[in-house]
Amino acid sequence: MTEASSDVPTRATAASAATASTTDRADGNGAQATSIVEAVDVHKRFGSLEVLKGVSLSVERGEVVVLIGPSGSGKTTFLRCINHFEKIDQGRISVNGRLIGYRVDAKGNLREERAAEIARQRAEIGFVFQHFNLYPNKTALENVCLGPRKVRKISRDEAEELGRRLLQRVGLEAKFDVHPAQLSGGQKQRVAIARALAMQPKLILFDEPTSALDPEMIGEVLAVMKSLAAEGMTMIVVSHEMGFAREVADRVVMMDDGVLVEEGPPRQIFDHPAHERTRAFLAKLL
């Protein structure tokens, strides 16, 4: 694994040099107060294919980070590692100062957490899927309420009040009792965002939230995401929407071939990319 990561240009991540120092104290409790996600040297392989070759990233509270890069670059895999949908093979990720999916045992080795503990951690992390993954047998309101009711154990009335408020917030006050089958793609994704918000997460991960949408529906979803960003929600977004990234992101992170190529404010990445791979990727999009 270390050989693989040595293929990676060492110049790649200026910022990761800073985060690398966190390795020493990444014992699960010592992350800085402002940083909500700390990923250090994350490796992930599927069989013989190494998808992540040592990715380090630190995200501040309230920050909007957009991950860009060609398909197959590992963006989505990295995002899925942050809430332990994928088990990482090396490195560590902590959210809110707690290791995700693992604990350090008495001998100092990493052990996978119990399912209940992983679930508790995931409850604090919203996830919005490319294909919405709404529950087809439930109405929009029920989709939003299920998590709070079963996980937070709040009453049905309380959950429905919360659900109505959140559906209103994403502009779906007319669709409380409608099933996903009767919603457009954009509406489905807004329900999915409301469902994520219902758990009152500290962080929301978006996995290509507009990639499965017809062009005319992308705007309504991005508008909701913009309003979330404006309210200070911490968001990590895998997206091909460069307009959104330019306008909303605090930081754009370019990934390619399992490594973080460069990162910086959108203006810098889009107008003055430092790396050839970034230039080549952006050129293809235009």
Added chain:
Amino acid sequence: MLATTGLHFNTSFFWSHLTNPTTAFLQGLWTTVYLAIVSQTLATILGLFLALARRSKIAPLRAAVWLYTWIFRGTPLLVQLMMIYDGLAAVGLYRFSNITIAGLVVPGVVQAAVVTFTLNEAAYMSEIIRASLNAVDSGQLEAALSTGMTPMQAMRHVIVPQAVRFVIPPLGNDFNAMMKNTSLASVIGVSEMFLVSTEISSTTFNTFEIFAVAALYYLALTTVWGFVQSAIERRIDRRWGIVRPPRSSWLSSWGRRQVPSFGSGATIGGSIDPALEGLDPGRR
């Protein structure tokens, strides 16, 4: 006498038994119905647990369920019935005797029949439920997990309720078979519809007539179930927000099939399958 040819069909016997069956026959019919319903219900519950055990992390448990399924699906129901009622008693393991539940006497043979049908059908139900759980999109599990549910909660609140939709059609098929298979219980002496018919046949010698009556009653049972099943399927579809045009039964579609169609409904209506229509109205 042996050379006698020609049709001997006792029409009046047939009609009187069809329209005005004896008390014994009606009791037999009732036994057939409750044997089937009780066994299918218990088998569905047991089958769910077997299907979940089949997905367990504990390898010996998975192996045990596999073995169970292998045996009960691989041997004849009739053999199982004989082994469980007569066989267990013969080797001195267990003898089914009459018991009284809430004032009702349940004969030993009925207990043995219910146990056998349940154990046998559970093996099939576990496979049906296993396949149905697998048929639920994996994104559903991830969605549930992302809201902080444990895998168990996700299974209970998200996966199982959705799997029900896939379970119903094959379950309906099995229940149809179950109602007919209850006739096997006659070999251990359960007075269900087939055994009663046999008795009527041997006392009246109107063999064809009485079994024709029995056949029509079996047909009536399976037909009624067919309607119940489609009602359940429609109800579940409604709960998924899938609106089908009123499903025409074979009776009402009979006339329509004769009508030549001008142009293709598929191109005009936009969708060939009415079920698909409800699935994606946003794209029209």
